Amino acid sequence: MLKTILIVSLLAAAGCSKSNPPAPAEAPRQNTFYVSPSGNDAAAGTLQAPLKGINTALAKALPGDTVIVRAGNYYEKVFFPKAGRLEKMITLKAYAGERPVIDGTGLTVAGKEALVTIRNASYVQIEGFDICNLKSSTPWANVNGIVADAGSSNIIIRRNRIYNIEHNVAPGDGRSGHGIEIIGNTEVPMKNILVEENEIHDCNTGYSENLTINGYVDGFIIRKNTIYNAENIGIDAAGGYAANPVAAYNYARNGLISENTLYNIDMSTGPVGPVHGHGAIAIYVDGARKITVERNRIYDCDRGIGIVSENDAYPTSDCIVRNNIVTGSYRTGIYLGGYLGYTSGGTRNCYVVNNTLVTNNRERGAFGEIEGELRLTEQCFDNVIRNNLVVAGPDDLFLHKYTNTGSGNVIDNNLYFSASPSGWIWNTTNGTPFMDFNAWKAASGVDAGSIAGSDPLLTEDFRIPANSPAKQAGYVLPADVIGTLDFSGQPRIQNNKVSIGAHQ
Secondary structure (H helix, E strand, C coil), X not given: CHHHHHHHHHHHHCCCCCCCCCCCCCCCCCCEEEECCCCCCCCCCCCCCCECCHHHHHHHCCCCCEEEECCEEECCCEECCCCCECCECEEEEECCCCCEEEECCCCCCCCEEEEEEEECCCCEEEECCEEECCEECCCCCEEEEEEEECCCCCEEEECCEEECCEECCCHHHCCEEEEEEEEECCCCCECCEEEECCEEECCECECCCCEEEEECEEEEEEECCEEEEECCXXXXXXXXXXXXXXXXXXECEEEEXXXXXXXXXXXXXXXXXXXXXXXXXXXXEECCEEEEEECCEEECCCEEEEEEECCCCCCEECCEEECCEEXXXXXXXXEEEECCCCCCCCEECCXXXXXXXXXXCCCCCXXXXXXXXXXXXXXXXXXXXXXXXXXXXXXXXXXXXXXXXCECCEEECCEEEECCCCEEEECCCCCCCECCXXXXXXXXXXXXXXXXXXXXXXXXXXXXXXCCCCCCCCCCCCHHHHCCXXXXXXXXXXXXXXXXXXXX
C-alpha cells in the first residue's frame, strides 16, 4: 500500500494522474514559409499552400526562420519587422532556380523610401531577388533599392539584381537615390555588413551613389559586386555628411572593398553631367578611415579610384588601395587629396601600392588640365605610392601633383611607360610637364628607385610575362600593406620578391 501511494505522489508531482494523462507534445512550429504570386495570405505558407505577400510571410518569421519566394512579380515595399539572433538569422531568399521580382512599378515614393528596408533589424539576410522599377518625379524625394540603417548589424545582402531605381528630376530638385545604402545613423554601430555578388545597373541616383556605406558603420565587406551604366559614383565609403548626429561616429571605418567590377560609371549620361562633366568616381573613399580597396577591376568610367575628402573635418586616412586594375577612364586612374580650393581634409597615411593603370585620361579635367594616371590634389600627408605600373596614353601624364600643400609622401618603385610622349607635373595645376625622367626626379625629389621608359610587355589581360621589367622588381612591403594575393588570386610575394603592378 505504501508503494502504491508513493507512485501516485510522484505522478502527481509530475502533473500526471490516472484522471489527468500527460498532455500531448506540441507539433514543431513551421520554420519555412513559402510565398507565391498565386498564393493566399490566409494560407498556411507551406510549399503546397503558399502565402501571397512577402511582408505577410516576414511578419510570421521568427529567429532561425526562412521565407522562400517563388518566381513572379511582387508589388510591395518589403520591410523586415523583426531581428534574428546569433546563429538564427531571418532569411529572405529566392526559391532555388527561380528569380522573384520585388517590383516598384506603380508604387509612390514619399520622402525617403526603399523597396527593401532593414531598420533596427540585425541578423537578417536577403538573397536572390530582382529589386527594380521604383521611380519618382517628385522633387526632394529619395528613391532607393535597399536601405539598411538604425543600428542594424550582421546583415547579408547577396546575389540580388538592382536596377531602374530612378529619381527623375532636375539636379536642382534634389535628384538623389541609391541602389543599396548602408547608413549608420544611431549611436549603435552597424557591424558585420556583407554585400556580395550583387548586380546594380541603370539607376538614376543624381548626386548620390549606387552602393553607399555612410556614417557609423564599423566593419563591412563589399565584394564581388558588378556595377555599371551609372550616372554617378559606383561604390562610396563616406564620412562627414550628417548621416550621424555625433561627429565621432559620422564616418565609415574598418571596411573591405574587394573583387568588384565597375564599368560605364559616367556622369555625362545624366543631368548632373553638364555641371560637373566626367566627375564620377567608380570606387570612392571620401572622409572614411581604415578602408582597404583591393583586387577590383574598373574600366571605362569617369575616374577610377578616389581616396579623397570633400569635408574639412574628415580627412580620408589609413586606407590601402592595392592590386587593382584601372583602365580607360575619362580622367584620372587613382586620385588622392582634397578638392582644389574647396576643402582642407585631404588624404593622410594611405597606401597606393601595386596597382596597374593603363591609358586613362581620355579627356581634360575641369581646369583644362590633364589629371594624370596618378593624381594628388590638396593636403596629401604621409602617403605611400609604390610599385604601381603606369602605362600612359596619348595626351596623358604619369603623375600630377597639383599644389605645394601636404608633405611626407613617399613616391617610389613605380614603372612608367608610354608609347607616346608623356611626363609628370609637380606642384602646379597647368604647368609645363617634365618630359625627362631625371629632370623630374631632381625637381620632385621622388621616384629615385622607379623605372621609366621600359615596356612592361602587358598581355591582353594586363599580366606581365617572365621577361617583363616589372617582374619581381618592386619594393617588398609588409603583407598587411601589400596584401597576400595579387589581382588574380596568386600569392603576392614569391621568393621574397614582389612584381610591380597588380599581377605577380
